[in-house]
Each structure stands twice: as C-alpha cells, then as structure tokens.
Amino acid sequence: MPPGPPAKRSGGKIALIIGLVVVLLLCPCLGLAGWAIWRAADAGDDTSSAPPTRTSAPIVPPALPSAAPSPSEDEDEFAKGDCVVNDGTEDDAELRKVSCAPGTYQVLLRIPATTDGDRCETLAPQATANYVHDNSIDLFDYVLCLKKR
Helix, strand or coil: CCCCCCCCCHHHHHHHHHHHHHHHHHHHHHHHHHHHHHHHHHHHHHHHCCCCCCCCCCCCCCCCCCCCCCCCCCCCCCCCEEEEEECCCCCCCCCCCCCCCCCCCCEEEEEEEECCHHCCCCHHHCEEEEEEECCCCCCCCEEEEEEEC
8 A cells, every 4th residue: 555645844933923923022022122222222321421510609599480481401391381483384294392372383282102183182182183103113102182372
C-alpha cells in the first residue's frame, strides 16, 4: 500500500498568526513608551551645564502683567478665559493669544483628546465658533469652544 499524502500541519501557521497579532497590539504601546522615554531623556540634557552660581545682584520682583500679552514658550496652549484672533483663514485657522477686546474670540471651553467640534453645541451652547486642533497623535487633539466678544 502506497503511503498517503502527508498530514497538514497548521499549528505553525496558527502560532505565527497569534505572534503577529500580539506584536501589532504591542507596537503602539511600545512606540508611545519609547516616545515618553525620549522626551524624559531630552528634558534631562540640561544637566551638562555648569551649576548656577550665586551673585550679589539685587532681587527684582516680577513685573506686573501688562495689557499686551507677552509671548509664551508654547503659544498653542489655550485655556478657558484666553482671548484669541485668527491670523489664518476660516479653512486654515492660525490662532494667536491676544488681550480680550471687542472683535476677539474668548475660549469658553477646551475639550481634550477629540476633533469633534459639534461637542461645543452641547457642552458650551453659548459658543459662536469652534476651533479643532488635529494632531497626528490623537491624545493631543483638542477642540476650543469660542465666543465672539
């Protein structure tokens, strides 16, 4: 009697598929963890500078806030109560913080981790406009609910 066809072995294929699924599920987590470690290491690079030395210069109190906003390190950080103007277009907005005055938009609410501008209708019904910031990392997306002053 001639030998029959070899038995099919599907165990190796199943293990390979399971392994690929596990790797694909872990990749975003590993990428985010690597990014966080890189940012933490980047923040610690300032240790190579010389330690601060004491001087005999008089201590000057901080200046009182003026009417004109001073440029901040991160002008993209908008919070409730900030006033902004759009230096871009309606389709490609570029918001800039300014002093609150007629003709500016006041931030009523900042909704983090979303690009759904329609949420302003329910969460801030007095809003007359919204601004959607869509980042390549969804965690950094946000919507600003704005009211024209």
